[in-house]
Amino acid sequence: ETGVTQSPTHLIKTRGQQVTLRCSSQSGHNTVSWYQQALGQGPQFIFQYYREEENGRGNFPPRFSGLQFPNYSSELNVNALELDDSALYLCASSRQDSPLHFGNGTRLTVT
Amino acid sequence: AQSVTQLDSQVPVFEEAPVELRCNYSSSVSVYLFWYVQYPNQGLQLLLKYLSGSTLVESINGFEAEFNKSQTSFHLRKPSVHISDTAEYFCAVRQQGGATNKLIFGTGTLLAVQP
Numbered sequence: 001e002t003g004v005t006q007s008p009t010h011l012i013k014t015r016g017q018q019v020t021l022r023c024s025s026q027s028g029h030n031t032v033s034w035y036q037q038a039l040g041q042g043p044q045f046i047f048q049y050y051r052e053e054e055n056g057r058g059n060f061p062p063r064f065s066g067l068q069f070p071n072y073s074s075e076l077n078v079n080a081l082e083l084d085d086s087a088l089y090l091c092a093s094s095r096q097d098s099p100l101h102f103g104n105g106t107r108l109t110v111t
Numbered sequence: 112a113q114s115v116t117q118l119d120s121q122v123p124v125f126e127e128a129p130v131e132l133r134c135n136y137s138s139s140v141s142v143y144l145f146w147y148v149q150y151p152n153q154g155l156q157l158l159l160k161y162l163s164g165s166t167l168v169e170s171i172n173g174f175e176a177e178f179n180k181s182q183t184s185f186h187l188r189k190p191s192v193h194i195s196d197t198a199e200y201f202c203a204v205r206q207q208g209g210a211t212n213k214l215i216f217g218t219g220t221l222l223a224v225q226p
Contacts, residue, residue: 004154031212042115042201042216043155056211090154094212099145102154 002027004103006091012109018079021106023091025072031096032074034066037088037105049074050096078108086110113138113204117217125225126194132187132220134176134202141207144185145214146176149199158200161185197224 005024013019025032031050035043045058049068063079072093078085086109092100114137124130136142143162147155159170166178176187185202199221203214 006154033212035214040218042203042218043214045213045215048211048213050211056213058213092155097212099157099160100212100214101157102147104152104154 004091004093004101006089006103006106008106009104010107010109012111013081015081015083015110017081018077019081019108021076021078021089021091021108023074023076023093023103025074025091025093026101029093029095029101030072032068032072032091032093033100034074034076035090035092035102036060037090038084039087043090046076081110083110113140113142113206113215115202115204115215115217117202117220119220120218121221121223123223123225124192127191129190130188130192130222132200132202132222134185134187134217136183136185136202136204138183138204138206142204143207144176144178145203145205146174146185146187147201147203147216149201149219151198155201158187192222192224194224194226196222198222 033048034046037043048056052068065077067075088105090105092102094100116135118133145160146158148158159168161178169175199219201219202217
């Protein structure tokens with residue numbers, strides 16, 4: 001079975017710009033969530049989508065937004081990028097109430 | 112609210128020696144417990160999980176962890192490590208019966224295996 005895939009693998013943006021990160025869920029998974037992992041830290045929960053609706057959100061401002069599509073793929077959008085947004089962004093998929101399976105992440109650098 | 116504490120940021124150990132990575136959690140509700148491993152420039156891989164039943168859980172590559180409810184701990188152990196075990200290890204908790212699969216992670220422990 002195909003695992004969780006994320007694109008792009010690396011990205012460099014300038015402060016104030018907008019970015020879109022993409023994620024394809026593992027086959028059979030209907031839930032997708034996004035995490036931010038700053039350097040030297042554990043991942044922090046951004047939000048989760050289930051059946052194309054956001055059903056949980058961490059302590060992140062509204063400029064972090066997302067979408068889940070009918071095929072369960074997902075996007076993370078970040079507006080008005082700040083230097084502190086530089087991090088590894090991880091997508092994870094699962095069936096409802098099962099362990100998360102993570103992708104390899106997108107490394108975002110904001111200059 | 113839940114929180115996870117990994118007491119050691121880095122654990123150096125020689126190859127074939129035993130190792131224990133410590134994890135303590137705080138929660139007012141029942142939780143599920145997980146260990147994930149992260150190799151350089153990769154995402155997280157599930158190493159093992161405690162959902163219910165036996166408090167001792169094992170992975171296919173020789174790691175084990177024991178859920179201790181009274182001490183709110185879920186320490187990870189391996190009797191003999193290999194060079195290939197060098198990686199960052201994250202302990203995580205998830206609320207049982209919660210509306211989401213949200214994981215709360217610790218800050219990670221770097222296991223550095225030396226020859």
